Amino acid sequence: MDDPQHLSAPTTPADSSPTTTVMRAIVQDAYGDADALQLVHIPAPEAGADHVLIRVRAASAHIGDWHVMTGQPYLMRVMGFGFRSPKARVRGMDAAGTVAAVGANVTAFRVGDEVYGSCDGAFAEYATARVETLARKPAILTFEQTAAVPTSACTALQALRIGEISAGQRVLIIGASGGVGLFAVQIAQAFGAEVTGVCSRSKIELVRSVGADHVIDYAETDISAIEQRFDLVLDMGGNRTLSQLRRCLTPRGTLVLVGGEGGGRLVGGALLRSLRAVALSPFVRQRLRMVVSATKAEDLQTLNDLIEDGKITPVVDRTYPLSEAADAIRRLHSGEARGKIVITV
Ligand SMILES: NC(=O)c1ccc[n+]([C@@H]2O[C@H](COP(=O)([O-])OP(=O)(O)OC[C@H]3O[C@@H](n4cnc5c(N)ncnc54)[C@H](OP(=O)(O)O)[C@@H]3O)[C@@H](O)[C@H]2O)c1
Known part of the structure; x- marks a missing residue:
């Protein structure tokens, strides 16, 4: 270069x-x-x-x-x-x-x-x-x-807000070791949630180090087959189907689709899946949401407060x-x- x-x-x-x-x-x-x-x-x-x-x-x-x-x-x-x-x-x-x-x-x-x-x-x-x-x-x-x-933390904050996160909820963060996920784990903890992160084996300690209560290796465990159900699922990684993701939710839980790579070169698999989720949501008891994030001054200010309080690094x-x-x-x-x-x- x-x-x-x-x-x-x-x-x-x-x-x-x-x-x-x-x-x-x-x-x-x-x-x-x-x-x-x-x-x-x-x-x-x-x-x-x-x-x-x-x-x-x-x-x-x-x-x-x-x-x-x-x-x-x-x-x-x-x-x-x-x-x-x-x-x-x-x-x-x-x-x-x-x-x-x-x-x-x-x-x-x-x-x-x-x-x-x-x-x-x-x-x-x-x-x-x-x-x-x-x-x-x-x-x-x-x-x-x-x-x-900016982009990663604003996306994490906006996704958790869209999911109406609250203290005491059990939250599953798929892609917890990524740019967005590492912020999402910390912000969800700051909201008082019990956080389970999903990532590759080599990054388990990293995800634990930012505060996840539990960490799942996606190569070892099929998360749609585990017994536990979550109030809120944030999806940032892999390209699981909507039904696989909904299986992780409680009957009235919320799925927030942020992204995921793979899928078609034309449109991108994650976008199509997100649009399908939004279309399906009115017909099911679970809430299915998508995120189109934007960096906003007021969200950066909220993040500044969390940073100054030592809640996010x-x-x-x-x-x-x-x-x-x-x-x-x-x-x-x-x-x-x-x-x-x-x-x-
Ligand atoms: N909707 C929006 O407005 C918006 C905004 C920002 C980002 N996004 C999208 O959100 C996604 C995540 O962004 P990012 O910046 O965090 O990306 P990233 O840094 O590349 O992180 C990707 C994450 O996905 C995980 N992952 C990969 N394969 C997986 C699998 N099979 N199962 C579970 N997790 C898996 C990775 O885990 P390991 O590294 O441990 O393998 C990593 O934690 C991207 O697709 C991005 O385009 C959307």
Whole structure:
């Protein structure tokens, strides 16, 4: 990725005026695997009237970055990500950094504030974000830890809320060792639930270390065949059928479908299953729900409170320099990561 032909322009000092800054960024001009990612110098973006320009210190990767990189499932291309090639050239969505400039309408943040959230083109020295997707960085976390939070933790929080989690409930988290799952276990514990996590054998201790009361190895145990029933099931991993998942629920339990890889290249198996679940829900006693998550400032603030109270600690697997972003994405997709993959900028 350090191919000199992509590094022709000099980088100005990191904190110089953003209007004249040429920045390093990870871009992609065609859909493909991680080899399609290039480190180049391009002009830094400018903050629109309702936007903040962030000097990115750290960014994190999640499986959504892989989907945008590959353009799969193909439905995404029709939904506006770019039909033949990615519409947005710079990869990355989650970042933590320092406010470098604010748009004319922005009053919530000032230059120099330490912030985090979802933004456009996080794998770069500068990225823009809408104010509604940002919050102040928790003082007790590093930029690297903070960057791990936005999409994954907001998804976990929103999924648990959709499931109407409450204290004392028995909650099953399928995919507990993943980016979303490691937050979901901690947040469910903070709500006072009894949490059972499902993951691979090699990550059992990891899931236990973030507070799961019980952990099941999915290769060893067929979770739809266990006797125990759960008030709430969050599904983030594997591609079990709806009937297999419903078997894990109490008669009036709630299933929240977050995601899962595999399935068709055209639409993606998880989306079809989620839509079927929502259509079926009115006709059964169990509640079947799906999540379409979004990073929101008020949810980041709730997460900040949980972080400051010591209820959530982001788990970072590895950090990679920006120049090795392609390796970061390869590790993300390998399934070997034990926590979030972070890119330092
Ligand atoms: N609906 C939304 O708005 C939304 C938002 C964010 C993410 N998502 C989706 O949610 C899913 C999870 O995201 P993520 O970032 O947490 O992904 P991730 O970090 O790749 O985690 C995947 C999880 O699935 C587990 N898993 C794999 N195979 C499994 C199986 N057969 N049975 C049970 N668990 C299995 C993995 O366990 P091991 O690693 O231990 O094998 C891991 O815990 C993805 O499909 C993503 O696209 C949806």
